[in-house]
Amino acid sequence: MIRRILIAGLLVSACGGNDPRLVEPSQIAGDAIPQPLTEAPGDTHRGKIVFSERNQGHCVLCHVVQGLDAEFQGNVGPDLTYVADRLNAGQIRLRIVDYQLVRPGTLMPSYYRNHDLYQVGEAFADAPILTAEQIEDLVTYLSEMKAHQDE
Numbered sequence: 001m002i003r004r005i006l007i008a009g010l011l012v013s014a015c016g017g018n019d020p021r022l023v024e025p026s027q028i029a030g031d032a033i034p035q036p037l038t039e040a041p042g043d044t045h046r047g048k049i050v051f052s053e054r055n056q057g058h059c060v061l062c063h064v065v066q067g068l069d070a071e072f073q074g075n076v077g078p079d080l081t082y083v084a085d086r087l088n089a090g091q092i093r094l095r096i097v098d099y100q101l102v103r104p105g106t107l108m109p110s111y112y113r114n115h116d117l118y119q120v121g122e123a124f125a126d127a128p129i130l131t132a133e134q135i136e137d138l139v140t141y142l143s144e145m146k147a148h149q150d151e
């Protein structure tokens with residue numbers, strides 16, 4: 001039993017270095033990733049926390065969301081208060097995953113990428129900044145940011 005657990009652990013760590021791409025080119029359509037990255041749907045409340053907290057996404061470093069209770073909100077990136085009026089969920093997902101695909105050289109970090117065609121040898125090349133779950137929580141949270149709600 002213990003031996004099995006050990007072997008499983010070794011397999012997991014051995015695969016860590018050369019994972020296939022987190023997002024395959026076939027998942028990308030135009031400037032969007034239409035399908036969610038996880039089976040379970042994202043959660044708005046958790047998305048808000050990922051967005052705000054320093055030890056998570058810390059998106060408030062560069063983005064303002066009006067009415068959000070966060071200590072500090074930067075303005076390096078666009079105001080995201082009504083981002084869902086401009087972008088659909090798939091477009092928001094691609095921008096968080098890897099904005100470089102939309103605009104090479106953008107200041108926005110790529111939050112879910114384990115390869116780097118632009119800067120080979122980047123320090124964290126095989127460790128994405130956020131998990132697939134955190135990306136989906138953010139997509140769900142931001143997809144609700146409309147001036148006029150649908151219902």
Ligand code: HEC
Pocket residue numbers: 051057058059060061062063076077078080083086087092095096099103106107108109111138142
């Ligand atoms: C270092 C600054 C920085 C951080 C941190 C950052 N962004 Fe951005 N973001 C930008 C910039 C700059 C743009 C505009 C992209 C461009 O045109 O280059 C942008 C654009 C966007 C857009 C598209 C907005 C639009 O109106 O087109 C979304 C969505 C977005 N960011 C979400 C996020 C989320 C979610 C996080 C946290 C996980 C985050 N950003 C963290 C700088 C940042």
